Amino acid sequence: MASELDVVPAITTRRDEAQGFLEGLVSKGLGWARKYSLFQYPFVTACCGMEYMTVASARYDVDRFGAALPRFSPRQADLLMVVGTVNVKQGPILRRVYEQMADPKWVIAFGVCASSGGFYDNYATVQGIDRIVPVDVYIPGCPPRPEQVLDGIMLLQKKIQDQGHRLIDRKPLPVVGEAAASRQE
Amino acid sequence: MDRETPHGLAGEDTRETPGSAGAGLPAPVLGKERTARPASELDAPLPSKRMVVNLGPSHPAMHGVTRAVVELDGEIITDMKLDIGFLHRGFEKSCENVTWTQCFPYTDRLNYVSSIMNNVGFALAVEKLCRLDVPERASYLRVITSEIHRICDHLTLVGAMGMELGAMTVFLYSIEARDMLWDRLAELCGARLTSNYARIGGVARDVPDGWIEKTTRTLDRVTALRDEIDGLLTRNRIFLDRTRGTGVVGREEAIELGFTGPCLRASGEPWDLRKAAPYLVYDRFEFDIPVGSNGDNLDRYLMRIEEMRQSDAILRQAFAQMGPGEIIVKDFRYALPPKPLVYGTIEGAMAHFKLVMEGIKVPAGEAYGYTEAANGELGFYVVSDGGGRPYKLGLRAPGWPMLAAIPHMSKGHLLSDLIPTYDSINMIGGEVEQ
């Protein structure tokens, strides 16, 4: 889901063209529905959590983007917002939460510690959560201003809108457990 | 509730009433087998066993990342084990590898709801080792920003406590009040949250024009919001039922466990470092130290509300008393020279170069600097080997003893009492896990 954009073929048959048009309509509809109903799983760890609380509150309201309701169970969420520093001890837990979420799912790296480790380049911190889970949008800042966070969410919404969807999804089902850890995501 | 004679909802004795669970049987004793077999299956009491529940690291009520493994007997916690370390970012080791001034951003992110107090605490510890005297205006600015961040910390706690007990409105009001204060601090320091404001020898920059009047008006609005929060929570039946009598810590017990700050004062010990060992300019202000009596969650919550009032009083007095002056010590061995001198004179350029590249040369030795942070005694144990980098920077996190005492406070009580207890001790992940 993270980078599944359709490649436009060089030669199209009429059947492909018709199917492409239909798929395009479905994609637009699905994209519209998904981007305005994001259920976030706030994986809050550190200082960025304070800015997350601000973004979710009355002044910089994230409810107007449709992303208001945090779902504290990964089964019910589709947007994993990793807020704050993830250290080596927390890494397996992040991986597990990510694997427990159902497709389609997106990941936002909120803050510079989640994007690249921040200035904690030491024995304890994972240098960016993209070493553990695939990330869709990186929001830098230490902590990012709420306006930056809203910009990041709008960027994610644009990405969701532009994602392609096949009519029949022939992607193999994901396998959780040790096989998934060794497989390239 | 008396656990010897089981009672039904109307207060009847369930052993006498036929048909109720336990009718005709002797009073159940936990952990022992039942001696008499019940007459029929319908009268037999339900079997129960201990359940081990993992309140995992990624949990909404665990204030960041702490793992609590509780063993439950029904809803009563019989045993509890806390696992921390899920936010350990290597603060002490990182600080050993950067210069003294570069440590300030690391200290910001310890207690991230009241960052300036960490900055000021660290600066005071290093200035103690350097034997530096800070100019008066800088002391006033440090006190003003510390107290503003203390109000922010208490607002966050009150809001989080309300939210976790179901009062979402209180959370929104307190975040709004906190946002207003952060706007003022962003005008002063440049950042809302992690301010990086104090420097060794003073503060980083002076107040902009009109800032004091604006902040006074902001404080008035924060006071109005705080009074509204107070009105919503303090006499609220649900809030009182959940916080009164839960998480009780006695006075001697709190001292022995190492509590400091509002949690210690809520248990009855009037120990506040701003009065006992005044630092900066705290001895020039008139303020009271609220002291509680029961040591339960309600007292800790009331302490925060009252301390916000006292911080407000300190701020207004500080605004009235602060006079013009220098904001950082005029010694080029510790403070960066002003830019015209850096570009104009050779001594200025050299001083700037040495301070930036090698760091401040703090004389060799060790010192323990302590301040009264929003959560308790924040201590920095600083060891220097004479170079530009700290040799050791030890942190006494105020939240640590309180967090370590959570299993002690929760054993034998309901699982739902764990939530307000966890809220009221103000565990901030950044300082607890360094």
Add this chain to the structure above:
Amino acid sequence: MSKAAIAALVERFPDAVYDAYEGVGGDDCAFVRKDRILEVCRFLKDDPKLQMNLSPYVTAVDYLGQDPRFEVVYNLVSTRTNQRVRLRVKVPEADCRLPSVTSVWRGVDWFERYCLDMYGIHFDGHPDPRRLLMYDEFVGHPLRKDYPLKARQPLVPERRVDDIFRGPGPAGRD
């Protein structure tokens, strides 16, 4: 500030306490022999003139190159008499054990676990001697001076991240 405390201590334990000095900023400090630290702490807590009742801040310092290598520092405070005392205990690397003071104050529990986790200093008689902040699979003690700053021991195999340019410098690929 707390001269009376140090004087009383030296008088009571002349063989265990040595090198009492006044540190920077008026702190009163003394060195204590490591096998007597429990008695000294108990005296400091129970003596009615001193009453160091608040659980102290215990930390350790690694003086690599000196022998004894480690030093455990106890910062005691009394809320009744408003006095502060610092005790320093030198611990050699070869015999990295000292008695635990959790029987005197329960609050030093986590501080001693922290010293064990970060420096490898063991405390005899501690009720729960396990690592505090690092995970159990971690090998080594991070705050020792010979532990490299960036030596990560990952728990989850890390993905390859090719499209981010890390740039030259010590950050590199690890």
